[in-house]
Amino acid sequence: MRIGGYEFEEFLEVVRNFHGSPAPGIIVGGIMVDMARDALPPDTIFDAVVETPKCLPDAVQLLTLCTVGNSWLKIVNLGRYALTFYDKYTGQGVRVFVDPVKLEKWDEIKGWILKLKPKQEQDFERLMHQIRTAGRDILTARPMQVDMDQLTRKKMSSIAVCPICNEPYPADDGAACRGCHGDSPYI
Amino acid sequence: MRIGGYEFEEFLEVVRNFHGSPAPGIIVGGIMVDMARDALPPDTIFDAVVETPKCLPDAVQLLTLCTVGNSWLKIVNLGRYALTFYDKYTGQGVRVFVDPVKLEKWDEIKGWILKLKPKQEQDFERLMHQIRTAGRDILTARPMQVDMDQLTRKKMSSIAVCPICNEPYPADDGAACRGCHGDSPYI
Numbered sequence: 441m442r443i444g445g446y447e448f449e450e451f452l453e454v455v456r457n458f459h460g461s462p463a464p465g466i467i468v469g470g471i472m473v474d475m476a477r478d479a480l481p482p483d484t485i486f487d488a489v490v491e492t493p494k495c496l497p498d499a500v501q502l503l504t505l506c507t508v509g510n511s512w513l514k515i516v517n518l519g520r521y522a523l524t525f526y527d528k529y530t531g532q533g534v535r536v537f538v539d540p541v542k543l544e545k546w547d548e549i550k551g552w553i554l555k556l557k558p559k560q561e562q563d564f565e566r567l568m569h570q571i572r573t574a575g576r577d578i579l580t581a582r583p584m585q586v587d588m589d590q591l592t593r594k595k596m597s598s599i600a601v602c603p604i605c606n607e608p609y610p611a612d613d614g615a616a617c618r619g620c621h622g623d624s625p626y627i
Numbered sequence: 628m629r630i631g632g633y634e635f636e637e638f639l640e641v642v643r644n645f646h647g648s649p650a651p652g653i654i655v656g657g658i659m660v661d662m663a664r665d666a667l668p669p670d671t672i673f674d675a676v677v678e679t680p681k682c683l684p685d686a687v688q689l690l691t692l693c694t695v696g697n698s699w700l701k702i703v704n705l706g707r708y709a710l711t712f713y714d715k716y717t718g719q720g721v722r723v724f725v726d727p728v729k730l731e732k733w734d735e736i737k738g739w740i741l742k743l744k745p746k747q748e749q750d751f752e753r754l755m756h757q758i759r760t761a762g763r764d765i766l767t768a769r770p771m772q773v774d775m776d777q778l779t780r781k782k783m784s785s786i787a788v789c790p791i792c793n794e795p796y797p798a799d800d801g802a803a804c805r806g807c808h809g810d811s812p813y814i
């Protein structure tokens with residue numbers, strides 16, 4: 441099996457270097473990326489949505505030009521292991537998700553996805569073997585229309601300097617920056 | 628100038644391959660990453676927060692093991708071009724930000740950060756040259772204590788299968804998944 445043009449083992453290494461470990465979620469994610477891409481008309485200029493912040497964003501970032509920082513990848517946390525690639529201009533695309541019905545044949549994958557047993561009881565080698573063998577067999581792809589209004593990042597109008605922290609911030613945020621409005625994660 | 632162990636030109640190429648273009652924001656971001664890391668005690672196991680989703684997450688993801696998908700990188704959108712690296716266990720760390728006071732010497736960088744002129748009037752070559760020459764000269768680093776309670780990702784309790792879409796989702800989200808609760812970005 442190849443993932444995104446890489447040999448399987450080679451992809452594990454790419455994942456390890458980026459993500460810190462060869463997490464099964466990213467391997468499944470890589471297979472999802474390939475499936476979504478194959479389902480789009482060739483040469484489609486696409487953006488991506490992932491429906492969870494866990495693992496899946498890294499598969500997309502590693503295998504496409506859609507990243508969080510360039511905003512071609514959007515994360516909408518719906519708690520589902522699913523991604524949608526869609527035409528940047530029309531919003532027409534394809535959604536790929538892990539299909540529970542199809543997990544019946546793959547007990548280790550099923551146990552992992554549905555968290556049926558504690559992590560220390562999972563058999564990692566067996567899980568990776570099943571993921572590699574199953575490939576797209578655990579996934580379903582469906583056409584999907586994205587609501588572009590909801591996903592398009594608003595353009596910043598102008599930049600102000602915050603009178604409290606003295607740092608630049610989007611003027612639309614109000615008289616002070618959001619950090620000084622109490623949204624800061626610092627103590 | 629080197630960035631994250633890369634030669635400057637080499638880093639531009641790495642950025643281009645990941646982000647799609649050698650965006651100035653990621654170059655500045657790379658310099659911020661190096662500065663934050665140097666300010667931490669050596670061998671600190673750190674997590675990262677960025678205060679904007681624009682560009683900066685990609686610099687962190689390219690140059691550290693903190694990614695969105697492994698959750699060692701958190702994005703808290705405060706609209707400020709700043710990042711904090713902090714000890715994973717104590718929350719103690721360092722925040723690096725673009726310091727407007729220090730921009731006075733660098734008119735092209737100032738114009739770009741504060742959006743003083745429209746994009747088509749910016750001189751890209753001049754901007755990149757100033758960024759490369761200025762290096763850390765436009766940045767300030769300060770000690771920072773992160774509120775760990777706010778930034779620690781909650782552990783999922785258990786997984787249910789949604790009665791509406793038939794997909795797995797975190798049981799804590801309620802009787803149906805968030806996608807079926809109307810949070811979906813699809814039409």
Ligand SMILES: [Zn+2]
Pocket residue numbers: 602603604605606607616617618619620
């Ligand atoms: Zn402020």
Ligand SMILES: [Zn+2]
Pocket residue numbers: 789790791792793794803804805806807
């Ligand atoms: Zn649902």
